[in-house]
Structures are given as structure tokens and as C-alpha cells.
Amino acid sequence: MKAVHYEGAFKVSVKEVELLKIQHLDDLIIKVTTAAICGSDLHMYQCRTVAEEGSVFGHENIGIVAEIGPGVTLLKQGDRIVLPFNVADSRYRNWEEGGTAFCTGVNPGFAGGAYGYVTMGPYQGGQAQFLRVPFADFNVLKLPPVKEHEGDFALLADIFPIGWHGLTLAGFQLRDTVVVFGAGPVGLMEAYNGIFRGVSKAFAMDTVPERLKAAQKIGCVPIDFKKSVDAAGYQAVESSGRKEQPNIILDQLIMAMRATGGLGIPGLYVPADPGALYEKSKKGQILISFSKLFEKNRQLRDLIIAGKAKPSFVVSHNINIDDAPEAYEKLDQRIDGYTKVLIHPNGLF
Numbered sequence: 121m122k123a124v125h126y127e128g129a130f131k132v133s134v135k136e137v138e139l140l141k142i143q144h145l146d147d148l149i150i151k152v153t154t155a156a157i158c159g160s161d162l163h164m165y166q167c168r169t170v171a172e173e174g175s176v177f178g179h180e181n182i183g184i185v186a187e188i189g190p191g192v193t194l195l196k197q198g199d200r201i202v203l204p205f206n207v208a209d210s211r212y213r214n215w216e217e218g219g220t221a222f223c224t225g226v227n228p229g230f231a232g233g234a235y236g237y238v239t240m241g242p243y244q245g246g247q248a249q250f251l252r253v254p255f256a257d258f259n260v261l262k263l264p265p266v267k268e269h270e271g272d273f274a275l276l277a278d279i280f281p282i283g284w285h286g287l288t289l290a291g292f293q294l295r296d297t298v299v300v301f302g303a304g305p306v307g308l309m310e311a312y313n314g315i316f317r318g319v320s321k322a323f324a325m326d327t328v329p330e331r332l333k334a335a336q337k338i339g340c341v342p343i344d345f346k347k348s349v350d351a352a353g354y355q356a357v358e359s360s361g362r363k364e365q366p367n368i369i370l371d372q373l374i375m376a377m378r379a380t381g382g383l384g385i386p387g388l389y390v391p392a393d394p395g396a397l398y399e400k401s402k403k404g405q406i407l408i409s410f411s412k413l414f415e416k417n418r419q420l421r422d423l424i425i426a427g428k429a430k431p432s433f434v435v436s437h438n439i440n441i442d443d444a445p446e447a448y449e450k451l452d453q454r455i456d457g458y459t460k461v462l463i464h465p466n467g468l469f
């Protein structure tokens with residue numbers, strides 16, 4: 121099968137790799153119909169993590185059940201499914217308490233697992249023609265069998281529910297005012313969820329004109345952040361545009377917030393950053409705790425089916441797997457309007 125391979129800093133290629141096999145009774149193999157490239161994949165692409173060469177990325181996956189382990193009871197061949205990016209086994213305390221993102225059973229020595237992500241366990245990513253899904257009965261959200269809504273449903277794997285989650289972390293209440301720092305796909309999903317949940321006013325800060333335009337289109341007040349910082353999580357730079365300052369976004373958020381306001385920080389702060397300027401940052405010493413990520417993905421799926429939500433407005437490009445190296449390059453440089461890319465490893469729709 122074909123897969124997108126990480127070759128080292130700023131290089132991915134498409135290679136033939138061995139077909140995946142069922143390894144456990146509870147496994148599934150899916151034929152991937154769509155695998156998005158996430159902004160967090162760029163952290164690995166840019167060598168800002170300890171990701172190893174040969175890794176296959178892809179944690180935002182959707183596909184059709186191709187092979188089924190004998191222990192899987194809720195699914196059958198041909199089912200169309202989306203996979204929340206966190207892998208969990210539904211057997212430990214953190215899961216019982218709603219913390220599926222912190223499963224201690226799927227990635228020994230670490231709380232949390234994911235597909236195709238550095239330090240998140242032995243789960244190959246979905247930027248490939250097939251993907252193995254562990255603990256399948258638990259880790260799968262079923263979709264209607266028809267082909268429609270592919271781009272919208274693909275965003276249920278991560279950024280659409282993450283948008284909901286960020287607001288919940290911030291303690292959002294009806295008619296609150298919300299500001300999102302960074303109007304990339306995740307920031308836009310925060311604002312979009314805010315609009316569903318009855319925000320009184322939403323502001324979106326960014327430096328990229330296409331992003332600010334997209335934010336305005338869904339009803340946000342766009343704010344060009346050029347004179348201050350480039351809002352990019354731990355790779356944010358200060359106002360000169362040269363020097364990285366990993367905590368600057370958090371500081372700015374605190375300053376912008378009213379007293380007793382709430383912060384929601386679903387953006388990525390990695391546990392080790394070999395490319396960081398500062399010793400502390402190299403050890404990942406700005407690390408924010410996440411909570412329950414997928415509490416609302418069922419409801420969000422039903423909003424898509426009912427025609428009330430269309431989160432795929434953030435998708436800029438639908439591509440074949442062979443075009444993945446070019447897409448990584450352009451996403452990384454933020455050129456030619458590349459903002460959110462969906463790879464269709466088994467052909468375009």
C-alpha cells in the first residue's frame with residue numbers, strides 16, 4: 121500500500137509499505153478514504169519534535185471497514201467510520217472519569233495515545249491507503265453509509281470537536297464574548313462552535329489575510345495581529361517577527377481576558393522540542409493539561425447530517441496521496457492558500 125513517509129526535516133515522500141495486519145482480536149483494518157494534514161503534523165515535519173524518520177503521520181482519519189478482528193462486535197465490513205484521534209481502551213480510571221485523551225493502557229509510561237503522532241504510541245497514522253484501528257468497538261464513531269459530507273465528517277476526528285472542547289475548557293456560557301488567538305483551522309472551529317453555542321461577539325486574531333477573511337465570513341471580528349505576535353502556539357514569535365517566545369500567546373491571552381474570564385487551550389505544546397531556542401522549552405516545560413476531547417462528537421455529527429453545520433468550510437485543498445509532499449511544503453510555508461488539506465489515499469471523491 122502507499123503511505124506518506126517522514127524523511128526528516130522538511131521532507132516527506134510517498135512510498136510503498138507493507139500492508140497492515142490485524143494484530144489483536146479487537147482490531148480493525150480500514151481502507152482510508154480521507155486523512156487530513158493537521159497543523160500539528162507540521163511540528164513533526166519541521167523537526168520540532170522527536171519524531172523518527174520513517175514515521176507515517178495522520179491522526180484525522182475516516183474510512184471503510186475492510187477487515188475485522190473476531191473480538192469486534194459492534195461493526196461490520198463495509199461500515200463507514202471516523203476515528204477520534206486519541207486511542208483509548210475503555211478499561212482504566214481516566215476513561216471512567218471521562219479522560220479518554222489520557223488513557224494509561226494504550227501507551228505504556230505515558231497517559232494518552234494517538235494515531236501517527238510522536239510519543240503517542242505504536243499506532244501508525246492514516247496518511248496511507250489502510251490503517252489499523254485498535255480497540256475498535258470503543259475508538260470508532262459510525263457514520264451514515266452514503267458518500268456525502270466526507271470533508272465535514274473528516275473534521276470530526278479532531279478539529280470540530282476540539283473547537284467545542286476549547287470553549288468548554290474556557291467555561292463558556294451563553295452570550296459570552298470570545299477571542300481566538302490564531303485563526304487557522306482549529307481557531308476557526310473554536311469560533312464556529314462559539315457561534316453555535318450563542319456567543320455574543322467573537323474576535324479572531326491572526327496575521328494571515330486568508331484566515332482573517334475566513335473568520336470574518338463566519339461572523340467574527342478579524343484582528344490583524346501583525347503588529348504584535350504571530351499566533352502559532354509554542355512556535356509564536358514576538359513583535360519583531362524574528363525571535364521565538366513560546367509562552368507569549370499564553371501571556372497575551374491572560375492580558376486580553378476579563379478578570380474571572382476563562383482560558384481554553386486546546387493548541388499543542390509538545391513534551392520535547394529539539395528545535396527550541398531555550399533549554400526549558402527543549403524539555404517541553406510549557407505543557408498544558410488537556411481534558412476530555414470527544415464529549416460532543418456524536419452531537420456534532422448529527423448537526424452535519426441535519427445540514428446545520430458544515431465545518432469543511434476550512435478545507436482549502438482535496439488531494440491524492442501522491443501530492444502529499446507538495447502539500448506539506450505549501451502548508452508549512454502558508455502559501456497558495458493552503459490552510460487545511462484532506463488527503464484521499466484511495467482516490468478523490
Ligand SMILES: [Zn+2]
Pocket residue numbers: 158159160179180205278279
Ligand atoms: Zn489534528
